Amino acid sequence: MIARTDSFSASVLAVGAAALSFFLITLNASMVTTALPVIGRELGGGSALAWVLTGYSLALAACLLPAGVLSDRIGARRAFITGMLVFAGTSVVCAIAGTLTMLLAARAVQGAAAAAVLPAGLALLTAAVPDPERRSSAIGRWSAAGAVALVVGSPAGGALTTAFGWRATFWANAVVGLVTLLAAFAAPNHHSRPQPEHSGPPVDRRAAGISAVTGFAVNFSSYGAIFVLTLFLQDHLGHSPWTTGLVFVPMTLLIIPANLLAGPLTNRYGVIRVLVAGQMLMLIGLAGLCTTPEAVSALIAWLLPIGIGAGLAAPAMTTMMLTGVPGPRAGFGAGVLNAARQVGSGAAAGLFGALLSSGALSGVRTSLVIACAAVLVSALLATIG
Known part of the structure; x- marks a missing residue:
């Protein structure tokens, strides 16, 4: 009975960490979009301001495939924690950025970190919930976390920016990132051991x-x-x-x-x-x-x-x-x-x-x-x- 309870708690932590990370990645994009005009008024940049969003998106898209392969090689938990540490750290850098150049550089690194977190989080979920039926429901909750972020992102970004300035949106990212890290650290390591590149059954x-x-x-x-x-x-x-x-x-x-x-x-x-x-x-x-x-x-x-x-x-x-x-x-x-x-x-x-x-x-x-x-x-x- 104790073993089953421990296994259930481990699954909840792993699925929770994956869902929180997807929530954060989605929330980040929508909140920053809302704050963009205020960022432009403070840091300037003209047409280059668009790269606050574009640079992040390009880095995310370009790094997804290699990040997925890296997750399989070094272990999903290790890749997830490393990516989330970088994501939270660059959120702090964005929050204290004094120039647009500094903000753009941090956003590009943040996009690469998000690319590491996204596939590693799903790999954590897959290992934590091996039963196909339970996994389908877990994936539904993971997807719903992103949808919730999509709903609340713009209003939350607008409220934070109005009340505390655009930097508050990045501080919020750092706080949510810290909570996600705590859940990932608490999840047991055996759910995501590194694997040989071609081990196991072939891909369907x-x-x-x-x-x-x-x-x-x-x-x-x-x-x-x-x-x-x-x-x-x-x-x-x-x-x-x-x-x-x-x-x-x-x-x-x-x-x-x-x-x-x-x-x-x-x-x-x-x-x-x-x-x-x-x-x-x-x-x-x-x-x-x-x-x-x-x-x-x-x-x-x-x-x-x-x-x-x-x-x-x-x-x-x-x-x-x-x-x-x-x-x-x-x-x-x-x-x-x-x-x-x-x-x-x-x-x-x-x-x-x-x-x-x-x-x-x-x-x-x-x-x-x-x-x-x-x-x-x-x-x-x-x-x-």
Whole structure:
């Protein structure tokens, strides 16, 4: 009985550390975005100010794959703690930065640290919860932690910046990072021992491939839709940033219960059905947005199935990847999936940004049609793959 209790406590600590880290990485991006105008007024920088976000995102995307491999080689717990120490440390450096150059350098290192933490955290979760059904539910809670951060990030960043200045957002990151570190240090080391590079069973290439393609398509379409609608609402319909942000709140709120439902649904109906169902809901929402991009109330309504669908698909694709990749290579699998998702988000911003410049309404509709096509192809691949 004592052994079972200790094992349960160890699992809770490992899953808690992984979920907190995902919460922190997501919270960091949204809070800093809110504080960006105030940072510009104090540190200057003009167009270079955008690199406070871009430098972090590029470093995160570029380092995900090597960080996943490193996690498997040195052990997930060691990689996680090292990455989190650097992340918390660079948060302090950002908070005390006296120049934009210092802030940009710290943000780039922080992005690399986040890349180390993300796959290592999922590898910790995988080792701590070996039972497939319990793991699906744990992954749902892990995804929900990121969704909660997405909901509270902008309001929290705005409140902290208004009350204490932009530096408070980075101090908040450091505090949450410290709590995450405490949970990781308390988790037992045997959950994440280093493994030989090619030990264990081979990778299920079909599962890994479908998961990676789905990750790309879901981020490409969901983040792409948010990107084009944000620009369209502000630049062409004249809505304020505050009003524009409120448009996406109902959709974002629905991601949380969808994340939590994904695990039980996956256990009952199978990962492929949940994956395809989520993408079909996204397809319905995206198709609806194509018809009514100028009516704000209709936009809010059509964004709801996108939020539910993405909320179901994200835990399902993560479960599929971690099931298809053997435990000793869980870091690599998590790195592949999250790299695919980052590439999807970046590709959407680049492509849809170019389309919007050619014509506002037509560019929005063309972008949304392309997003529909990406989700449809991904769902078909999952069905017949």
